[in-house]
Amino acid sequence: MKIALMMENSQANKNDGILTELEYVAKPLGHNVFNVGMNNANDHYLTYIHLGIMAGLLLNAKAVDFVFTGCGTGQGAMMASNAHAGVFCGYCIDPSDAFLFNQVNNGNALALPFAKGFGWGAELNARYIFEKALTGERGAGYPLDRKEPQVKNANILTKLKSDLIGTTYVKSLENLDQNLVKEAVGGERFQACLFEHGQDQEIINYVKSLLH
Template identity: 40%
Template sequence: MGDKKMKIAVINETSAADKNADVLAALEGRGHDIINAGMTSSGGDPEMTYIHTGLLSAMLLNLGKVDLVVGGCGSGQGYLNSALQYPNVACGLIQTPLDAWLFGQINGGNCISLALLVGYGWAGDINLKFIFDRLFSLPEFGKGFPPHREESQQASRRTL
């Protein structure tokens, strides 16, 4: 979202808790307010699953405490499905910088789910930085793409 300062919650669950530092590092220096609301290391107590982190994400978004939630789990699928059960949560599974750009450009959501174990591998921390580079490069979320589909995509987003 370009130059807009955002309040962002990072919410890691138990299987991906050890990637919390990587997510925080990838968000560092971007001028946003970061709330680290989930698990910060594996084996923590209380142990949060993606069921818990999806609910916490929805609560923070619906209470207006944050503008964006960055969550995920091992594959990103469990957290995605959990978060999407709640009203006013528009979550996308983001695995690549192109996913991030398309999600922001077309879907204009307020929640992203990262796969923090499956396919994370070598240079996974660098991929996270690239993901956030593309996500935050957009002047506004939900504009639509390609240009001739902007109006249709904006209408679809409002319908959802």
């Protein structure tokens, strides 16, 4: 599985530590991690609005399979991500959240708070969140006898979101302020992840058109 990690400007100083914990869990499982921003205060500037655009592009282009995103509370990153077609982002503050999101909702992104409640042992909490999010049978249901309605509802939500958007993902982005999208895609590590691993040429061509 290909996994993207993205954090906004206020939490850039925590990126190294969070990346270490994510790679500690992901690499032995055979997953590849792409740290697409921000990794320090001087890195390409990102707000949680930018993170939502980035998550949407990477997931819809199939450049990655899963996104871990976050901001101070995690709430803004979650809402910005869920504004995009094809992104199903949960909110996670402890390992049981990650486990239940995996089992019940089977989404493709998780937003974490990197300031609120981020105290003693925070790196261990992050590690255990990553473990629960990346292991186990996705969509297996919890409790197990609830699997059928949970899978049914997840499928309904996927179709509902697609029907509400009602257009291609690129066309939905073209309705936004193009300067905002251009800001979101300006990071070199993000571009490398999208261009080298993306499978949707329309999305790749659209992003490239913004950079010239």
